[in-house]
Amino acid sequence: MKYVVTGSKGFLASHLVNRLKKDGYEVIGWDMVEGNDVCNTKLKAKNIDAIFHFACPVDPNNYQNVAIPTILASSVGTYNMLELARKNKAKFLYVSSSEVYGESPNIPFKETNPGIIDTSNPRAYYGESKRFGEMQTMVYHHYFNLDVRIIRPFNIYGSGMRKDDSRVIPSFMRNKKAGKPLIVNDSGKSTRTFCYIDDFIEGVMKVMFYPNTKGEIFNLGTTESIDMFNLAKMVSDYIKLAEDTRAGEQRHRIPDINKVNKILDWKPKISLKEGLELMWKSYQ
Numbered sequence: 001m002k003y004v005v006t007g008s009k010g011f012l013a014s015h016l017v018n019r020l021k022k023d024g025y026e027v028i029g030w031d032m033v034e035g036n037d038v039c040n041t042k043l044k045a046k047n048i049d050a051i052f053h054f055a056c057p058v059d060p061n062n063y064q065n066v067a068i069p070t071i072l073a074s075s076v077g078t079y080n081m082l083e084l085a086r087k088n089k090a091k092f093l094y095v096s097s098s099e100v101y102g103e104s105p106n107i108p109f110k111e112t113n114p115g116i117i118d119t120s121n122p123r124a125y126y127g128e129s130k131r132f133g134e135m136q137t138m139v140y141h142h143y144f145n146l147d148v149r150i151i152r153p154f155n156i157y158g159s160g161m162r163k164d165d166s167r168v169i170p171s172f173m174r175n176k177k178a179g180k181p182l183i184v185n186d187s188g189k190s191t192r193t194f195c196y197i198d199d200f201i202e203g204v205m206k207v208m209f210y211p212n213t214k215g216e217i218f219n220l221g222t223t224e225s226i227d228m229f230n231l232a233k234m235v236s237d238y239i240k241l242a243e244d245t246r247a248g249e250q251r252h253r254i255p256d257i258n259k260v261n262k263i264l265d266w267k268p269k270i271s272l273k274e275g276l277e278l279m280w281k282s283y284q
Helices: 011-022 063-088 124-144 168-178 197-209 228-235 258-264 272-282
Strands: 002-006 026-030 050-053 091-095 148-153 182-184 191-193 216-220 225-227 239-241
Touching: 002 011, 002 063, 011 026, 011 197, 050 063, 050 197, 063 091, 063 124, 091 124, 091 197, 124 148, 148 197, 168 182, 168 228, 168 272, 182 228, 191 228, 197 216, 197 258, 216 258, 225 228, 228 239, 228 272
Parallel strands: 002 026, 002 050, 050 091, 091 148, 148 216, 182 239
Antiparallel strands: 191 225
């Protein structure tokens, strides 16, 4: 079996590539850092059985630098990969985001919840781009009968994240290692759930290969909600509270995972405490 994984050098996809190779599959990895941009129509592959489309820049602290590449990867890049899947009659998995829910008041978020995103905020490009990619994916399912599925990850973390990653857990780990205070925005009141990478990859494999997933959307994450102050306390006692927040970010983000549990018998096994300990070891 031959699979294409886009964004293959990124945190999530690199773990998937390792898993697929470990299981004995042939993997074609495409990543823009190696010059293989999914927006390039010259990227071709034959006799492939499945495409995992992860490619998308992520950098919450540098909106301006990644906004246009994000829009292009989720629109042009997704179109190119869907066309490649259609020509090869390959299975297709689109990696969306929990941010498609926006400021929906219905928490925990179910896959059927409509997203509410203010397109005037600086971060709207990310959630709206991901939602556009979802729409393209479902168009190919409805009109070309392409075998697709969509996942919405909720704050995945673990070993292998970039050392300069601006998301909350690697930022905390980096400051702790440097002996600096952990900066907690929004006075620590925002809440999130965090899913360890190994659990996430197991979920991805099930969503792609198990029956009854064609045309379906699945949340992948944990229901173990925690506010940012208590998350920081799990990492270090050296904390500095700040009132400012990142523009356009959700205050609370919790998934409903009943669907993926019922259809695929998937739920996270690694607790937040255990996952943080595993990640801290990777910083030593």
